[in-house]
Amino acid sequence: MKHKPAVNSSHAYSIDHECSIDQIRSVIAQNRSDHLLHILHALQQQLLHIPHRAVAEVASHLNLPVGQVESVVEFYSFFHNIPRGRYNILLSNCTSCGYMAGGKNLLQLLCQLLGVVAGRTRADGLVSVDQTSCVGMCDHGAAMLVNDRPIIRLDSGRIERIAALVNAAVPLEGWPEEWFDVDDNIRSSGLLLKDDLVAGDGLHAMIARGADATLDEITRSGLRGRGGAGFSTGMKWQFCREAPGDAHYVVCNADEGEPGTFKDRILLHSYADEVFEGMTVCARVIGSGQGLLYLRGEYRYLLPQLQAVLARRRELGLLGRNILGQPGFNFEIEIVVGAGAYICGEESALIESLEGKRGVPRNRPPFPVTHGYLGRPTVVNNVETFSAAAHIALRGSAWFSATGTGKSAGSKILSVSGDCAAPGIYEYPFGVTIQQVLEDCAAKDVQAVQVGGPSGTLIGKAEFGRKLGFEDLPTGGSFMVFGQERDLLAVAVNFAHFFAHESCGFCTPCRVGTTLLKNGVDKIAGGHGTHYDVDELKRLGALIKRRSHCGLGQTAANHLLDVIQRFPQVIEQRLAHSEFEPYFNLDAALEEARRITHRNDAAAHLE
Ligand SMILES: Cc1cc2nc3c(=O)[nH]c(=O)nc-3n(C[C@H](O)[C@H](O)[C@H](O)COP(=O)(O)O)c2cc1C
Ligand code: SF4
16 A cells, blocks of 8 residues: 555645636546546646545546545555645666666665655655655666656766756756667567567458357467566456357556566567557457457656557557447457555456546455456456467467466566666576576576566575476566675565555555565564564464455565575574563664754763
8 A cells, every 4th residue: 555645745735726716627628538546647647636625536437435545645655635746756776677776775875966855745745755666677777756757877977967957947958868769678489479460460360260260279289477477378268258248358558666577668668569469469359349458657758659559450440440440340449547555466356447436356256257347247358468369379389388388378578677788678488497597697696596576486506497387486477696705695685565555555464564574674674583483483484374355465575584484594583582571662762862962972872
């Protein structure tokens, strides 16, 4: 759940009054989409916040309960009911595109240069600076979003220039263009990234083969979901196709929120035709007339070009009515943009979000294949899964399954980041060893690799012979490299804060448990932990894993349990030499007193 500053700011109050009801209505009327998230984004962008009176207006415009709109504003971290600055700056606090790239110091420097406190808007309303979870730019060093646009390769020099431009109120259009240039950084290509699929080829092949035979090909290919869980794509499509209902939906999960993952960014940027083609193949197979692509809010900058690809596909007869002249083959794709919530990558939370609600995971069963979007049968697949499906429709199952391993057919696109000379995108046949990837990305003197992001697996040198695949090390694509100098406990602190921040708060084991994990690891990192605390963390981690409602809670302790099990020395050397230490830190509690008395000398500290 997001943590927002208190509402009763006098500044907020005055701006709220400055927004007339006519202004609010005009923003709502000008917005071309009737999706709640889009209207709220337009209000946020133009009025710099979502005033209380706008909530009622939006509710009445969309015929929704006021409480629903209110709760959505409260839930998503990109919506605010007190004004943000005209320059709304969000620095990534991801391990890769934040912490490892010196993000913490850059945040402090920026705040200092702009005279602003992180999380608050400057008194003149010009700028606000805050942190946000991974922005998917981990191959580009430290990164930030400024008014929805990513700026990459941050260092102290760039931060100084950014502060000067903000202070001089230079519009973003006047900032150096290269700061916004996000590269694909494709380092190796395999089945999907060779870029040899011409728009429409997959659809022609599917039409020639027929929908039934295409489903057979997808199933026989052994394609498994690339979002992490690895469910058989053919089976998923078949269940959905067989589910009764007057409407079926195809949903592409482009939420890509797992820290260290950015491969979907590249597929959407440079291979969008393949993704849309895969969705259209799926539509024909399951009998769907409507598709939705859920784009994470951090990738909003990709929206215009994605819309352009959709428009081109309509012109080519690859979308719309009677696709490629086939009577009754009607399919449209709408793009819905999220608003900063990692949990919305979980498929049922994503569906809730598509329906204009808080992204809270549903009870399952029933599964989306029978009760998904609007309660109708729905296929939810990852971006890469749809891309693979388009290729299989064209080239057949044998072409695909000839690559990879027995239970992991085809290739996997990895997002490689961290301590290596060549971060970027690497496509490999499944079965590649960790060692091979490390050699290819020129990683030297590696201490550990986090496979599959914070919710995945942390392994050390002794296990670099292990293979990527569902038989051994499954992954959604994140591959973070940690060199010998890297403090793995600091990494664990970063991950633990991420999960505590992103827990949606619905169930107690995760809501309370992730905060307790965070507190526990903070305590150890602060030198106050004991063996008792380590045992508590192990017990707590096992409990959260077992009792949480969805995958976020079920995996939130993985990273910490891995550090404790595989790198005990990292913990051991930070433990206090006593059986028990209270979490309460008396020295830290005296900080306010020191500030008031203007004392910070050694005698004013307890340690
Ligand atoms: C907390 C959480 C976040 C997730 N984020 C994503 C995501 O960003 N993209 C994705 O495709 N799947 C994500 N998933 C997995 C989805 O729930 C779902 O399994 C997937 O979209 C199905 O597509 P696939 O079968 O093609 O993998 C996430 C799951 C959890 C529990
Ligand atoms: S485990 Fe529970 S609190 Fe955590 S994200 Fe899932 S539903 Fe929300």
